[in-house]
Amino acid sequence: MIFAVDIFEPYGYQFFQNGLVVATIAGALCGLLGVFVILRGMSYIGHGLSHAVFGGAAASAVLRVNYFLGAGFWGLISGLLIARVARRRVIGADAAIGVVTTASFALGLALMNRYGQASKSIEAVLFGSVLGVKVEDIYAVAFVALLGLAVVVLGYRKLLFSTFDRDVAQVSNVRVSLVEGVLLVMISLTILVTMRVIGTLLISALLVIPAASARMTTNSFSRLLFVSPLIGSVTCFVGMNLSYHLDTSASATIILLDAIVFVVVYAVAGTRNRMKMASLGHL
Amino acid sequence: MRLFILSDLDSPLIVCEHVSCTYGNAPVVEDVYLKINRGEFLGIVGPSGSGKTTLLKAIIGSQPVAHGSIETKPDLTIGYVPQVETVDWYFPVTVEEVIVMTRSKTKLWPRITSKERRDVRAVLEKLGIADVASRHIRELSGGQQQRVFLARAMFCEPDILILDEPTSGVDVRTRHEILHLLADLHDDGLTILLTTHDLNGLAAHLPRVVCFKKTVIADGSPREVLTPQVLETTYGAPMDVLEHGGMPLVVDHGRVAMRGEGK
Secondary structure (H helix, E strand, C coil), X not given: CHHHHHHHHHHHCHHHHHHHHHHHHXXXXXXXXXXXXXXXCCHHHHHHHHHHHHHHHHHHHHHCCCHHHHHHHHHHHHHHHHHHHHCCCCCCHHHHHHHHHHHHHHHHHHHHHHCHHHHHHHHHHHHCCCCCCCHHHHHHHHHHHHHHHHHHHHCHHHHXXXXXXXXXXXXXXXXXXXXXXXXXXXXXXXXXXXXXHHXXXXXXXXXXHHHHHHHCCCCCHHHHHHHHHHHHHHHHHHHHHHHHHHCCCHHHHHHHHHHHHHHHHHHHHHHHHHHHHHHHHHC | CCCCCHHHCCCEEEEEEEEEEEECCEEEEEEEEEXXXXXXXXXXXXXXXXCHHHHHHHHHCCCCCCEEEEEECCCCCEEEECCHHHCCCCCCCEHHHHHHCCCCCCCXXXXXXXXXXXXXXXXXXXXXXXXXXXXXXXXXXXHHHHHHHHHHHHHCCCCEEEEECCCCXXXXXXXXXXXXXXXXXXXXXXXXXXXXXXXXXXXXXCCEEXXXXXXXXXXXXXXXXXXXXXXXXXXXXXXXXEEXXXXXXXXXXXXXXXXXXXX
């Protein structure tokens, strides 16, 4: 009985309920888009953009501008700058991301130092904060999650085609640049709305680990799109609860949980492959 | 499958005029003239780095043309088969998913319909791999892999089939299979354009061969085109052309000399 009371204790707090809802939806959303992130080798873009948006978040906190407007605008500018710099082929997209996003991150840090009074909410952006979750965050995450779901369902074949085989998709009259643009916008929106809970530093992990774990469980693209959000949302839900009881950071707990899932799946998948090979050896 | 109308036979599907393409400032394709008529079966041969893949990409529209023009028949549908080496075989898709993804235009709901399933089955049967539909692409043999991508190209009922190095990285038996398969498709009325560096195994069997090095060196039947002179210009190395079973057989000078020394 005491055990049961302990488990449900955090549910007495409104902030925890809000945080839990946001984290669970965010986990599903990141898991869904993470499939495209890992298959397209975009994990560095997710990592970079989340750092770039930090600059925007800091600036909007200092300037007392609405976070979504400020950080969103900043993210957009960073994305365009990356595309612009990457067009110089000698530099390369990965270096372009490195230049633009670290500069944006540094600017955010400098603003934080200079105008210390805003540092509290900036820290929340950096590490994520369950306490900071407002009702508008729930609406924002839910909206982006529905949008993401609609994009993936309605654009399923175009997304799959241009991810698997860009050149041929283009020949087959798929507007590949448009598809890629939509995907990038979705990832940016995801970063924007989940950052206050998960935190800039760890969000890139959530865009990669659940999808990577799911990838080892199936060879079917459509099944991957189910399994990855499932892993993402379950680890977020459990991680949020654990973080309350263990008194650890919510973001750190969630990512560690995801890492554990990854290690377990990795080990199981490895053993299964070895067994498959061994049984083939008997033939 | 599409029925071809005979009166259409001599209308050009693709006309390249004075086509040049560049990478940075370096020209890789220069002043190319090439006309492809309906019902033709032609191969572009040339050494690696000769720009034949670039020309192919220009024709399919994924490589910008710096000068000149490429005109295609209005509403030309191209079935493109990429090089097997460029495919990500670890990508999580089944054969059925690979083929069906080409029909993305008007579909809102992604689920594969039973009609599509029947169409997939029909095209796989035509290519002799009816039983692989539900398999992951990595679980296929080299010949099956090539056929799956051929099936995908055929699925949109193209006017022309374009293949980039269809026999690179496959064994002799698979090469034979692919060649026969393409010949059958051509007999059914399909127009086929391919690139290859395989002179004897593939090019010599085609009705029309284009020797290519930055530009068209020679264009005609294998007998007309595969001559020591043309080949030396194309490959930059002396080659002999023998006759074997009524077909030209290209022999590398270096190889003959080495064998001679060995004896």
